[in-house]
Amino acid sequence: MQNPIQQTINYVKLTLAGAEVGHDWFHIERVYKSAKAINAIEKGDELVVLFAALLHDIADPKFNNGDEEIGPNKAETFLKSINVELAVIDHVKLIIQNMSFKNSFDQNKFTSKEMQIVQDADRLDAIGAIGIARAFTYGGFKNRVLYDPAIPPVQNHSKESYKNTTAPTINHFYEKLLLLKDMMNTETGKVIALERHHFMLSYLDQFYGEWEGKK
Numbered sequence: 001m002q003n004p005i006q007q008t009i010n011y012v013k014l015t016l017a018g019a020e021v022g023h024d025w026f027h028i029e030r031v032y033k034s035a036k037a038i039n040a041i042e043k044g045d046e047l048v049v050l051f052a053a054l055l056h057d058i059a060d061p062k063f064n065n066g067d068e069e070i071g072p073n074k075a076e077t078f079l080k081s082i083n084v085e086l087a088v089i090d091h092v093k094l095i096i097q098n099m100s101f102k103n104s105f106d107q108n109k110f111t112s113k114e115m116q117i118v119q120d121a122d123r124l125d126a127i128g129a130i131g132i133a134r135a136f137t138y139g140g141f142k143n144r145v146l147y148d149p150a151i152p153p154v155q156n157h158s159k160e161s162y163k164n165t166t167a168p169t170i171n172h173f174y175e176k177l178l179l180l181k182d183m184m185n186t187e188t189g190k191v192i193a194l195e196r197h198h199f200m201l202s203y204l205d206q207f208y209g210e211w212e213g214k215k
């Protein structure tokens with residue numbers, strides 16, 4: 001019998017075969033590795049952290065008619081099928097239900113050390129070199145321009161502006177990516193986020209320089 005983490009890895013790989021690149025197995029693998037590394041310092045319950053990292057994007061509401069419950073329910077059904085303790089399953093389910101960036105606008109939601117660690121790991125994958133690559137991949141998929149000096153980023157960022165944006169991909173840096181360093185939960189996550197944040201700032205500096213033919 002394989003250990004439950006290995007069983008979960010196999011299940012997630014299989015389930016995400018053919019998933020879009022933003023949330024494919026490699027995204028999960030990066031979040032899993034980051035969550036494990038952060039947890040080694042922050043010392044949460046490792047099993048909860050690893051299960052939640054592996055299962056957090058198992059069914060994207062975007063491709064399920066906006067249904068936010070399919071993912072958490074799928075995770076629950078799977079963890080029950082491999083006989084994971086009920087308290088662990090409940091905790092993992094709560095983490096998955098509460099993790100998305102969208103939900104971070106809602107007050108009074110569930111939190112725990114394990115939730116904070118997995119959320120930090122997921123947010124880290126949206127910034128730095130990989131975050132930049134993911135943003136332009138998303139923008140390309142939506143056929144958005146890279147940058148348009150005539151279209152400024154949305155200022156007062158809100159749930160609505162985040163949802164409705166059809167702006168150039170560079171605007172997404174100001175609407176989300178550059179805000180993430182101040183949204184990190186753990187000290188360990190903050191340190192890593194700051195380094196990736198500086199990388200993005202220097203990327204933008206280079207980008208604008210090249211745009212003007214100056215660099």
Ligand code: ADP
Pocket residue numbers: 022023100101122125126131134135136138139165169172176
């Ligand atoms: P999450 O997985 O954190 O819930 P999303 O599903 O919103 O995030 O986005 C997946 C990836 O696509 C992230 O790296 C995110 O930065 C990027 N992305 C989302 N919306 C946009 C956008 N409007 N422009 C460019 N990139 C985007």
Ligand code: NI
Pocket residue numbers: 023027031056057122
């Ligand atoms: Ni994710």
